[in-house]
Amino acid sequence: GAGVSQSPSNKVTEKGKDVELRCDPISGHTALYWYRQSLGQGLEFLIYFQGNSAPDKSGLPSDRFSAERTGGSVSTLTIQRTQQEDSAVYLCASSFGGRTGELFFGEGSRLTVL
Amino acid sequence: RKEVEQDPGPFNVPEGATVAFNCTYSNSASQSFFWYRQDCRKEPKLLMSVYSSGNEDGRFTAQLNRASQYISLLIRDSKLSDSATYLCVVSYSSASKIIFGSGTRLSIRP
Numbered sequence: 001g002a003g004v005s006q007s008p009s010n011k012v013t014e015k016g017k018d019v020e021l022r023c024d025p026i027s028g029h030t031a032l033y034w035y036r037q038s039l040g041q042g043l044e045f046l047i048y049f050q051g052n053s054a055p056d057k058s059g060l061p062s063d064r065f066s067a068e069r070t071g072g073s074v075s076t077l078t079i080q081r082t083q084q085e086d087s088a089v090y091l092c093a094s095s096f097g098g099r100t101g102e103l104f105f106g107e108g109s110r111l112t113v114l
Numbered sequence: 115r116k117e118v119e120q121d122p123g124p125f126n127v128p129e130g131a132t133v134a135f136n137c138t139y140s141n142s143a144s145q146s147f148f149w150y151r152q153d154c155r156k157e158p159k160l161l162m163s164v165y166s167s168g169n170e171d172g173r174f175t176a177q178l179n180r181a182s183q184y185i186s187l188l189i190r191d192s193k194l195s196d197s198a199t200y201l202c203v204v205s206y207s208s209a210s211k212i213i214f215g216s217g218t219r220l221s222i223r224p
Contacts, residue, residue, distance in 0.1 A: 045213065102160055
Protein backbone atom coordinates (compact mmCIF):
# COMPACT_ATOMS: atom_id res chain seq x y z
CA GLY A 1 0.00 0.00 0.00
CA ALA A 2 0.94 3.63 -0.28
CA GLY A 3 0.56 4.50 3.40
CA VAL A 4 2.43 3.75 6.62
CA SER A 5 1.85 0.16 7.64
CA GLN A 6 2.03 -1.07 11.23
CA SER A 7 1.78 -4.53 12.68
CA PRO A 8 0.33 -6.06 14.69
CA SER A 9 -2.77 -3.91 14.86
CA ASN A 10 -3.60 -5.41 18.24
CA LYS A 11 -1.39 -7.17 20.74
CA VAL A 12 -2.38 -8.60 24.10
CA THR A 13 0.47 -9.79 26.26
CA GLU A 14 1.18 -10.75 29.82
CA LYS A 15 3.15 -8.58 32.17
CA GLY A 16 6.85 -9.36 31.92
CA LYS A 17 6.82 -10.54 28.31
CA ASP A 18 8.69 -8.81 25.49
CA VAL A 19 6.87 -7.38 22.48
CA GLU A 20 7.96 -6.16 19.06
CA LEU A 21 6.00 -3.65 17.02
CA ARG A 22 6.76 -3.10 13.37
CA CYS A 23 6.46 -0.04 11.15
CA ASP A 24 6.84 0.10 7.39
CA PRO A 25 7.01 3.78 6.36
CA ILE A 26 6.00 5.35 3.09
CA SER A 27 8.55 4.59 0.41
CA GLY A 28 10.99 7.45 0.01
CA HIS A 29 10.28 9.01 3.41
CA THR A 30 13.56 9.47 5.21
CA ALA A 31 12.18 10.45 8.62
CA LEU A 32 10.40 8.00 10.90
CA TYR A 33 8.83 8.69 14.30
CA TRP A 34 7.33 6.58 17.06
CA TYR A 35 4.72 8.06 19.38
CA ARG A 36 2.65 6.57 22.16
CA GLN A 37 -0.93 7.53 22.93
CA SER A 38 -2.64 6.38 26.08
CA LEU A 39 -6.44 6.36 26.31
CA GLY A 40 -7.78 9.89 26.13
CA GLN A 41 -4.31 11.40 26.10
CA GLY A 42 -2.16 13.22 23.60
CA LEU A 43 0.75 11.84 21.64
CA GLU A 44 3.96 11.22 23.56
CA PHE A 45 7.12 11.36 21.44
CA LEU A 46 9.31 8.27 21.79
CA ILE A 47 12.03 8.17 19.13
CA TYR A 48 12.96 9.68 15.77
CA PHE A 49 15.06 8.37 12.89
CA GLN A 50 16.36 10.53 10.06
CA GLY A 51 18.27 8.85 7.26
CA ASN A 52 21.58 7.46 8.49
CA SER A 53 21.89 9.88 11.40
CA ALA A 54 21.94 8.69 14.99
CA PRO A 55 18.35 8.42 16.25
CA ASP A 56 16.90 10.86 18.77
CA LYS A 57 15.96 8.56 21.64
CA SER A 58 15.14 11.32 24.10
CA GLY A 59 11.48 10.31 24.43
CA LEU A 60 11.97 6.67 25.36
CA PRO A 61 10.47 6.31 28.86
CA SER A 62 12.87 3.67 30.15
CA ASP A 63 15.67 1.34 29.09
CA ARG A 64 13.06 -1.35 28.52
CA PHE A 65 12.21 0.47 25.30
CA SER A 66 14.41 0.31 22.22
CA ALA A 67 13.97 0.78 18.52
CA GLU A 68 15.92 0.19 15.38
CA ARG A 69 15.51 1.02 11.76
CA THR A 70 17.08 -1.30 9.25
CA GLY A 71 18.21 -0.13 5.84
CA GLY A 72 16.60 3.25 6.35
CA SER A 73 13.16 1.72 5.95
CA VAL A 74 11.36 -0.67 8.29
CA SER A 75 11.52 0.07 12.01
CA THR A 76 10.92 -2.16 15.00
CA LEU A 77 10.01 -0.89 18.47
CA THR A 78 10.82 -3.40 21.19
CA ILE A 79 9.46 -3.28 24.72
CA GLN A 80 11.12 -5.66 27.15
CA ARG A 81 9.54 -6.96 30.36
CA THR A 82 6.26 -5.20 29.63
CA GLN A 83 4.36 -3.48 32.43
CA GLN A 84 0.68 -2.62 32.64
CA GLU A 85 1.48 1.09 32.22
CA ASP A 86 2.92 0.27 28.78
CA SER A 87 -0.63 -0.35 27.56
CA ALA A 88 -1.30 2.23 24.85
CA VAL A 89 -1.56 2.72 21.12
CA TYR A 90 1.87 2.95 19.54
CA LEU A 91 1.79 5.14 16.46
CA CYS A 92 4.43 5.28 13.78
CA ALA A 93 4.72 8.19 11.38
CA SER A 94 6.96 9.03 8.47
CA SER A 95 7.74 12.17 6.58
CA PHE A 96 9.83 13.36 3.70
CA GLY A 97 12.92 14.76 5.39
CA GLY A 98 13.01 18.50 5.69
CA ARG A 99 9.25 19.10 5.80
CA THR A 100 8.91 19.09 9.53
CA GLY A 101 5.49 18.60 11.04
CA GLU A 102 3.85 17.02 7.99
CA LEU A 103 3.65 13.52 9.33
CA PHE A 104 1.81 10.57 7.84
CA PHE A 105 0.69 8.13 10.51
CA GLY A 106 0.01 4.45 10.46
CA GLU A 107 -3.14 3.10 12.09
CA GLY A 108 -1.19 2.17 15.19
CA SER A 109 -0.54 -0.94 17.23
CA ARG A 110 -2.80 -1.24 20.26
CA LEU A 111 -0.89 -2.91 23.07
CA THR A 112 -2.65 -4.32 26.11
CA VAL A 113 -0.55 -5.66 28.96
CA LEU A 114 -2.49 -7.86 31.36
CA ARG B 115 4.05 23.30 32.22
CA LYS B 116 3.43 21.44 28.97
CA GLU B 117 5.18 22.73 25.86
CA VAL B 118 1.90 22.79 23.96
CA GLU B 119 -1.36 23.35 25.79
CA GLN B 120 -4.91 23.04 24.58
CA ASP B 121 -8.31 23.25 26.19
CA PRO B 122 -9.40 19.58 26.21
CA GLY B 123 -13.06 20.46 25.73
CA PRO B 124 -15.35 18.92 24.84
CA PHE B 125 -16.87 21.65 22.75
CA ASN B 126 -20.45 20.70 21.94
CA VAL B 127 -21.99 22.97 19.31
CA PRO B 128 -24.97 22.76 16.92
CA GLU B 129 -24.53 22.10 13.26
CA GLY B 130 -23.92 25.30 11.34
CA ALA B 131 -22.27 27.10 14.26
CA THR B 132 -18.87 28.71 14.23
CA VAL B 133 -16.39 27.36 16.73
CA ALA B 134 -12.88 28.41 17.61
CA PHE B 135 -10.19 27.04 19.83
CA ASN B 136 -6.72 28.11 20.76
CA CYS B 137 -3.45 26.48 21.52
CA THR B 138 -0.51 27.99 23.38
CA TYR B 139 3.12 27.01 23.16
CA SER B 140 5.89 27.78 25.57
CA ASN B 141 9.04 27.66 23.45
CA SER B 142 9.64 30.82 21.43
CA ALA B 143 12.05 28.85 19.21
CA SER B 144 9.06 27.08 17.68
CA GLN B 145 9.16 27.48 13.93
CA SER B 146 6.35 25.55 12.30
CA PHE B 147 2.77 25.07 13.35
CA PHE B 148 0.05 22.71 12.29
CA TRP B 149 -3.43 21.48 13.12
CA TYR B 150 -4.09 17.76 12.94
CA ARG B 151 -7.43 16.03 13.17
CA GLN B 152 -7.92 12.71 14.93
CA ASP B 153 -11.15 10.75 14.68
CA CYS B 154 -12.09 8.34 17.44
CA ARG B 155 -9.76 5.32 17.45
CA LYS B 156 -8.06 6.51 14.28
CA GLU B 157 -4.64 7.92 13.53
CA PRO B 158 -4.02 11.69 13.38
CA LYS B 159 -4.12 13.31 9.96
CA LEU B 160 -2.81 16.69 8.89
CA LEU B 161 -5.63 19.23 8.65
CA MET B 162 -3.65 22.32 7.75
CA SER B 163 -0.43 24.16 8.26
CA VAL B 164 -0.51 27.51 10.05
CA TYR B 165 1.30 30.40 8.40
CA SER B 166 2.40 33.64 10.00
CA SER B 167 -0.03 35.68 7.93
CA GLY B 168 -2.94 33.36 8.71
CA ASN B 169 -4.49 31.05 6.18
CA GLU B 170 -7.81 29.60 5.11
CA ASP B 171 -8.80 26.26 3.73
CA GLY B 172 -12.49 26.25 2.94
CA ARG B 173 -14.42 26.54 6.21
CA PHE B 174 -11.23 26.38 8.26
CA THR B 175 -9.11 29.38 9.22
CA ALA B 176 -5.84 29.15 11.13
CA GLN B 177 -3.99 32.02 12.72
CA LEU B 178 -0.66 32.43 14.45
CA ASN B 179 0.28 35.03 17.03
CA ARG B 180 4.00 34.74 17.65
CA ALA B 181 4.11 37.59 20.15
CA SER B 182 1.59 35.87 22.42
CA GLN B 183 2.69 32.38 21.39
CA TYR B 184 -0.65 30.97 20.43
CA ILE B 185 -2.32 29.57 17.38
CA SER B 186 -6.02 29.29 16.69
CA LEU B 187 -8.38 27.30 14.54
CA LEU B 188 -11.76 28.62 13.44
CA ILE B 189 -14.37 26.37 11.88
CA ARG B 190 -17.29 28.06 10.16
CA ASP B 191 -20.62 26.45 9.24
CA SER B 192 -19.71 23.34 11.20
CA LYS B 193 -20.79 19.95 9.89
CA LEU B 194 -21.53 16.74 11.76
CA SER B 195 -18.44 15.29 10.09
CA ASP B 196 -16.27 17.89 11.84
CA SER B 197 -16.72 15.98 15.10
CA ALA B 198 -13.22 14.88 16.06
CA THR B 199 -10.27 15.78 18.25
CA TYR B 200 -8.13 18.62 16.96
CA LEU B 201 -4.43 18.44 17.79
CA CYS B 202 -2.17 21.44 17.84
CA VAL B 203 1.36 20.63 16.64
CA VAL B 204 4.54 22.64 17.02
CA SER B 205 7.89 21.85 15.49
CA TYR B 206 11.37 23.31 15.66
CA SER B 207 14.25 23.60 13.26
CA SER B 208 15.37 20.20 14.47
CA ALA B 209 12.88 17.88 12.81
CA SER B 210 12.90 15.52 15.75
CA LYS B 211 11.27 18.10 17.95
CA ILE B 212 7.65 17.78 16.90
CA ILE B 213 5.34 18.25 19.84
CA PHE B 214 1.65 17.41 19.88
CA GLY B 215 -0.86 19.00 22.17
CA SER B 216 -3.30 16.76 24.00
CA GLY B 217 -6.10 17.78 21.69
CA THR B 218 -9.45 19.54 21.85
CA ARG B 219 -12.55 17.39 21.45
CA LEU B 220 -15.26 18.82 19.24
CA SER B 221 -18.74 17.37 18.99
CA ILE B 222 -21.25 18.74 16.49
CA ARG B 223 -24.89 17.99 17.26
CA PRO B 224 -27.72 17.96 14.69
